[in-house]
Amino acid sequence: MPAVKGGASGTAIPLRHARYLKLERYDGYTVARLRAPVADQSGGQAQEQEAVLVLAPRAGPEPSLPAALRHATLIRTPVMRIAANASSDEAFLGQLGVNDRLVAVGGRVSFDDDVRRGVIEGRIGQIGYNWHAPPNLDVLLAARPDVFLMRLSDLAHTPVLDRARRLGLIVAPTFAEDEPTYLGRAEWVRLHGLLTGREAEADRLFDQIETRAQVLKAAATVRPPVPTLWAYPAGGDRWVATVRGAEQAYLADAGGRNLLVRPEDPRKWSSETLATEQILPVADQAQVWIVGDLHAAPPRSTLVEGVSPAFRAGRLFANTGRSNLSANAYDWYQTAFVRPDWVLADFVKALHPDLVSEPFRFLKPIARGAYR
Structure with missing residues (x-):
């Protein structure tokens, strides 16, 4: 299939609250730029971690990327097999109605009954929760995910992220939980929507969340x-x-x-x-x-x-x-x-x-x- 050539500059997809996520739409693909401070859990200074993702439709040709995106992670969308080591990413997928695409999660304590049952029955792999340990790469490789949503909650886990990529896994670090505001956290649902082909649903959901929060805040402010x-x-x-x-x-x-x-x-x-x-x-x-x-x-x-x-x-x-x-x-x-x-x-x-x-x-x- 011939490559599609992207434009020289993209059009920003406006985000109203998220600080650690930027989205840009190009001709034939979307770019997600992720950047956040990640702390050393032993008490050391936080360091900036970043990643650039190129999201291109699975059904279309592979995009011809400019030099600035040569080292970006290419993800063909919609992703159908997803691994996640954070409960929050499970929840984003659940709110979009695509948690049946999970092939590996942190463990057996998901609040979602279907996901937890899948883990117990062995249909969904256990890779370890982000707050507990680095992910189990053997389980990840066996699960064959289209993308691994990796919550990087400790700088000590960074070498495992790099090794996962060297082994051929497509890794997208997620920083939703690091956002300084609660609406900034929730707005990451828009990235999950782009990844899963549920962009319109994600946009509608976030608009609903934001509107309801604003109404509640306005009512409480006058008291x-x-x-x-x-x-x-x-x-x-x-x-x-x-x-x-x-x-x-x-x-x-x-x-x-x-x-x-x-x-x-x-x-x-x-x-x-x-x-x-x-x-x-x-x-x-x-x-x-x-x-x-x-x-x-x-x-x-x-x-x-x-x-x-x-x-x-x-x-x-x-x-x-x-x-x-x-x-x-x-x-x-x-x-x-x-x-x-x-x-x-x-x-x-x-x-x-x-x-x-x-x-x-x-x-x-x-x-x-x-x-x-």
Whole structure:
């Protein structure tokens, strides 16, 4: 089949929130430029990682690329066999209705029943989750994916990415979870749409997500902010508190005033571990408290519970509403990245109950003394 020659310059596909993704449409193909800081999990300095993907229709001729794209990764679309080592990429595909194309995933704890069943029955390979270990290349090679969506969550995994490419695997690093805003994360669905031939569906979905989030934020903005804490006990006298980042933005946009808010810093996590003594000075102001989490452990002291109006009024919540305990599967680490409109609706409902009539999804009310 003769090659199709691309134009000298592409036309940008406008993205409204994503910082680490750029899309350009050329004659006969689309270019995706991915670039994000990736941290060394041992505490070292973050380093920029980048990739350039050329997405060309499978049914058409192979594009003749300009010199500037000579080293780009060519992906023929739509991809029909997909591997992913992050639950968030599973969720993007699930929202587009193409999770049946998964041939390898991180492991057995997907919140999606069909995917989890496929892994247990051996129809879908297990390559290891991004937060646990580098991907198992033997399983990947056996799965023969058209593309491997690799969440690069640790610089130490970079050599494995390079080796996978040398072995002939087509690898697309994904940085959706690194985006500093919740809508920036969700906008990566547009890349998944381009890869899978669901571009129109992805665009419609993101427009729906963005519109709903804007409506919720506008409704909450006119209400007096509710003093709130998002901190769960981590055993002993330690608490893990949300203080910045996309998670803190949920509180702010839902009409809350985070009593432990810290200045934004892209080099730092959205949460910090604090001692009970650091929580106590503001605990007596918290009218709402997100105190439950998958990783929570009962505190040594219940002193904060005695002074907090949130505990006295029973306005306590956990982010474990969408959980399958028997499968050890938690959708907070999966669909929440893709559907921030659902997450924001939960926070608005927790802070201003009369503004949202739909039931909770990710958040759930919990009793005093419960932490999950």
